[in-house]
Amino acid sequence: MRKTLVGPRLRQLRRAHRQTQAEMAAALGISPAYVNLLENNQRALSVQVLMALTDAYSVDWRDLINEDGATRLADLRNAVTDPIFGDGAPDLQELRAALDHAPRLADLFLQLYQAHRSTLDKVMRMGSGGTLPDLMTASPESVIHDFFRDHGNHFDALERAAEALRAELGAGADDLYAALKARMAARHGIEVVLARVHDMPHTLRDYRVEERRLLLSEALDHPNRLFQAAHVLCLVEFPDLLERLVGGTALAEGAGLARCRVELANYFAAALIMPYAEVLELAVVTHYDVDRIAAAFGVSFEQVCHRLTTLQREGARGVPFFFLRVDKAGNVTKRFNSTSFHLAEYGGSCPVWNVHATFAAPGQILPQFVELPGGERYFTIARTTDRPVFSRNMQDRRLAVALGCEMTHAHRIGYAQRFNMTEPGLFARIGINCHLCPRHACSQRAHQPLHVELPIDTNRRGNTRYES
Structure with missing residues (x-):
């Protein structure tokens, strides 16, 4: 088993309560020297001390042992390789030291860098009608993307709910659509109706709550009809679960929050149609053959690709x-x-x-x-x-x-x-995009990079007009 090292989090917790190491030690019933060893990651956190921390400071033990160091280290590595910083990026040892000894400073640096990238992206996309306030506000899409990314694009609560429902339905891939329709009719009084395109010319799915009817466009193929039915079933059966999850975002009520619910319901639909253990087993056996996985579950190529990004369950x-x-x-x-x-x-x-x-x-x-x-x-x-x-x-x-x-x-x-x-x-x-790519002599360059001056020689014409 891996040792649980929580030095930076423990130090932040103590400082948040304006305590010395001796005062924290008294609250936990341990010695000040032991607190010092814990804060410097020279001792692993025992179950007894973890419980004492939970009782003394009213914190969730999962917040203390949440291991996101690998993700944050990768974030730092990505950030410091940006051309804006030039050459001489810190090595891994320096970056790990920053996370171990100055985690809040590292977090603030990453927040600043993320704001820089977001603003830069908006500058490149902004038309003549853009204004400065537009640049200073993160878009709902960015907030939702960061929310999913912070969870490793894996939501175990949705996975477990989908597994339990799939077991209750007891249907295989061939019978799942009929089972979903029967479930909605018997449990919720919802009729699933296939609608003509000319009756819904600009709509693929329309769940009419008051009428208890779910209209699915005949323009949808079977995999997408199945997916949309599973999506609506999530909205109907698990509204409390969705509310708990969206409560962890930085979104205010409105279109952004509704969009987040949609994405979470989409996640549930994929988990219901393609059960976690079965997908992972088949992926390993077939060496991640997307077409074979799609055939096994009666889904599309795109749906399998999306599902493969969610296979991040611990263990x-x-x-x-x-x-x-x-x-x-x-x-x-x-x-x-x-x-x-x-x-x-x-x-x-x-x-x-x-x-x-x-x-x-x-x-x-x-x-x-x-x-x-x-x-x-x-x-x-x-x-x-x-x-x-x-x-x-x-x-x-x-x-x-x-x-x-x-x-x-x-x-x-x-x-x-x-x-x-x-x-x-x-x-x-390749590069991220031409505005940010520092590569010289790229025959596909379409823009002058923002942070790098490409060499120009009036006597020589290079691959593009942006450099010699």
Whole structure:
């Protein structure tokens, strides 16, 4: 078993109560020397002391032993590799020391860096109507993304609720849709109706609470009808659970909070349709073959990719993935991340990344090994996915999805196993986006980087007009 070291949290708790080490020791019934050893991570926290802390300071023991050090260390590593800081980034030992001895300072630094990145992103996106207050307020999408990321894109309470409901339904993949319809009718008096497209020309799902009717558009294929039914069942059966979870966000009442409920209900729907243990077992056996997993559960390629990012249960973890969905204009329309990957947080706009090439090869899975300017390496797969078509005027509603992991996990992915991973030219040199990428001599550069001056020689023309 791992030792439970809580030095920085214990120090923060003592300082919050304006106590000396001797005063805390008296409150806990231990010696001041032992408090000093605990604060410096030279002793592990015993169960007796943990219970004493809970009683004396009215804190939740889970808050004390919550181990998020790996995520915060990765966040720091990503932050200090930003071109704005130049060369000479601190090494791992220095970063770990900052987390151990100045955790609040590290947290404040990360908050400042996140604000910087958010503001920079808004500056690049802002049109002529943008104003300064717009830059200073985090968007609801960013708050929701951070909320999911802070939980490692895994919500065990939703997983357990979905598992219990699936066991109660007792239905296999073939019968699940009928079982959901029967459950809603028998338990809640809700009728599920398939609606004509011309009756709901701009709507895929409409749950009419007063009428106790759930209308699903016939434009939805079976996997999406199943998903939407499971989504509504979560809203009906687990409203208290959703409220408890959204209560942990920084969102005020309104559209942002409603959007968070939608995302959590989507999470539940995926967990109900694709039970955790079964998905993880099949993923391991098939080396994360997305098509085989999709066939086993009767779901879409995109739904499997999304589900794979959530397999982060303690003691039964899958490969930590990130997931992106982009449109033909390069806009990221969905982003989920069970890691602290820099690429997952801000990437998606580099034309060298073959997620954009999928539109020229619809339906084909394109594997790629990529390297960021800071040296981080990933393995990714990308493929197109089609959206529901309502009419002849809405053809080619195609998006692209990408699933990726760090190179340390690539050997576990079947799509990567046919490659020689030691080949020097294997990795495509990509960036986050042109505004932030410091790479020189990139033939795909579309903008001058904000933090780097590219060399210009009037006597020489380089790959692009931005550098010589």
